[in-house]
Amino acid sequence: MNDVMTGTLRLPTRVHFxxxxxxxLSEVLGLSGRRVLAVVDPFLIGSTLFEEVLTRLRGDGFxxxxxxxxxxxxxxxxxEAAAAFAREHRPDVVLAVGGGSALDAAKLVALLAVHGGPLSRYYGENLVPGPxxxxxxxxxxxxTGSEVTPVAVVSDPEREMKVGISSPHLIPTTAIVDPEFTLGAPRSVTAFAGIDALVHxxxxxxxxxxxxxxxGTLPVFTGRNAFSDVLALRAVELLGTSLPVVVDEPGDRGAREEVAFGSLLAGVSFxxxxxxxxxxxxYPVGAATKTPHGLGTGLLLPYVLRACLADAGAAERIAAVGGALGxxxxxxxxxxxxxxxxxxxLxxxxxxxxSLRDIGVTRQQLPQLAELASxxxxxxxIAPIPAPPEQLLDILDHAYAGSLTERSDP
Ligand SMILES: NC(=O)c1ccc[n+]([C@@H]2O[C@H](COP(=O)([O-])OP(=O)(O)OC[C@H]3O[C@@H](n4cnc5c(N)ncnc54)[C@H](O)[C@@H]3O)[C@@H](O)[C@H]2O)c1
Ligand SMILES: [Fe+2]
Incomplete structure (x- = not known):
């Protein structure tokens, strides 16, 4: 697994964990000004934790x-409606508090407030013109790791699947990852967000x-590198150990801390x-079944890895993942x-x-899902194996049947 040591990390200026x-919060927001637009997950409205944050900020003159x-x-x-609200308020800085959806919303509001719409102008890579x-x-x-990543994902009624906007200009200026906010998350939110971090x-x-x-211009996503190797494997260790604990014991502060740190490291890495x-x-499975992102990526990962064993280098890396998982x-x-x-x-x-059958996918849908994924x-x-539609269909076939079990030999 020896590689030449090169790599790129593009990150927030500050990351506090x-x-x-x-x-x-007051210190980092104050670096940009006093007028704040808070884009906030609806579950936080009326919660003691968020009210305390708001009272503190207003008390500090924001x-x-x-x-x-x-x-x-x-x-x-x-x-677009949120961006219109933003233009009216003329904020110096946007504060995002919430799950990946709220963080992605805030990234795009911050983008639209400066560069204008429609959002479709920016679909794809490196199309955001500036900060x-x-x-x-x-x-x-x-x-999700969205607090440190250069991407946001939206639903456009004119597209069959969710679409991504990726650009270094979408990386937040500051990430504040305080595991206290995750303590009250319901079981399924904890599980599906956490398994997505492991997939990352x-x-x-x-x-x-x-x-x-x-x-020339670097792509937004550069493939694995000397930094990501270190970060990703530590994330696997932390998430493999502590994710099952927080799903069963949501109030376990130590395990919540480890899962939050694992998710952050995975975000920096991916x-x-x-x-x-x-x-x-x-993406197409989620669109067809209306199931959460992490449920789908978690379900599919073992089948993807099984296919990746065909490449000797990837098999060696999957072995290292096995080591990190104990x-x-x-x-x-x-x-x-x-x-x-x-x-x-897990x-x-x-x-x-x-299996995909368990979430309502039919066998007849599989070729179409493979084609959309391709x-x-x-x-x-970025995959370590060539993945033409036939390969994707093979992965979907196995995931449909649920052919892998805890004891099966892939
Ligand atoms: N930008 C990125 O890098 C990136 C990466 C992966 C996924 N995503 C996107 O993130 C979204 C998924 O994010 P998510 O898994 O965080 O879920 P989410 O933001 O969609 O939240 C799921 C539900 O949990 C609630 N919630 C969030 N935190 C809570 C808490 N602490 N307590 C109680 N309820 C809480 C939310 O209100 C919502 O109802 C998807 O839209 C996906 O496309 C983005
Ligand atoms: Fe993901």
């Missing part, structure tokens, strides 16, 4: 306008390595490398197989369904 870091109409799946129309409003991002779920870490670690070319096939496949098998082969069965077992433990060229290119 730990219980109590929300106390830093003029805070709150926008909490964050709609599930982020329909584009809702974001957006400064953004301070505070996640309340441990999963594993896909980042098994991403293809592109030969770096420094002359924000540079990109993710691959579980994500390419989840495998003590004496051969690399054994550790790679353990990686897959441990993820299947899925069962936290309530991720066992259109995510950017994600397919």
């Amino acid at each position: 730990g219980y109590g870091t929300r106390e830093q 003029d805070v306008a709150v926008h909490s109409d964050v709609q599930p799946e982020l329909p584009t129309a809702s974001l 957006s409003l400064p953004l301070v991002a505070v996640p309340t779920t441990a999963g 870490a594993v896909e980042s670690f098994t991403a293809v390595r592109f030969a770096p070319s420094w002359d 924000g540079a490398t990109g993710t691959h096939l579980s994500h390419a496949l989840q 495998s003590t098998a004496s051969t690399a082969d054994g550790r790679a197989r353990d990686a897959i069965s441990s993820i299947v077992a 899925n069962r433990a936290i309530g991720v369904p066992a 259109r995510s060229a950017r994600l397919i290119a």
Whole structure:
């Protein structure tokens, strides 16, 4: 696994992690001005924790306008309305507090407030012309990593699947990751956000390595590199150990801390490398079944890894994932197989369904889902194996049947 040591990380200027870091909000917001637009997850309105934050900010002299109409799946129309609200308030800085949906909404409001719509102008990579409003991002779920990543995902009624906007200009200025906000998250939100973080870490670690070319604009997602290797494997360890604990014991502060840190490290890692096939496949599966993003990526990951074993380099990396998940098998082969069965077992433990059939996909839909997934060229290119539609269909066939079990031999 020895590689030439090159790599790129593009990150917020500041990242604060730990219980109590929300106390830093006045200091970091004050770096950009006094007028704040808070884009807030609706669940926080009326909560003691958020009211305390708001009272503190107003007490410290900030003029805070709150926008909490964050709609599930982020329909584009809702974001244009939020941007109109932003232009009226003329904020110096946007504060985002909430799950990945609220954080993504805030990124796009900050973009639209400066550069104008329609959002479709920016779909794809590197199409944002310059900096957006400064953004301070505070996640309340441990999963998406959106507080540090250069991407936001929206639903456009004119498109069959959710679409991404990715640009270094979407990276928040500051991330404040205080696990206190995740303590009250319901079981399924915790489970699906947390398993998505594990998928980010594993896909980042098994991403293809592109030969770096420094002359010209770098792609937003650069494939795995010397930084991501370190971050992703530590994220796998933390999430593998503590995710099942927080799903069963939501008040376990130590385990919540580890899952939040794992999610953050995974976000830093995949924000540079990109993710691959579980994500390419989840977009059409999620659109067809209206199931949460993490449920789909978590369900698909073992089947994607099984297919990736065909590449010797990827198999070696999957073995390292097995080691990070606690495998003590004496051969690399054994550790790679353990990686897959441990993820299947983790899925069962936290309530991720066992097969695509279980979430309402029909066998007849599979070729169409494979074809739609193959259109995510950017994600397919980051996979460690060639993934033409036939390969994607093979993965879907196995995931449909639920052919992998905790004890099966992939
Ligand atoms: N930008 C990125 O890098 C990135 C990466 C992965 C996923 N995403 C996007 O993020 C979204 C998923 O984000 P998510 O998993 O955080 O879920 P979410 O933001 O959609 O939230 C799910 C539900 O949980 C509620 N919630 C959030 N935090 C809570 C808490 N602490 N207590 C109680 N309820 C809480 C929300 O109000 C919502 O009803 C998807 O839209 C996905 O496309 C973005
Ligand atoms: Fe994801």
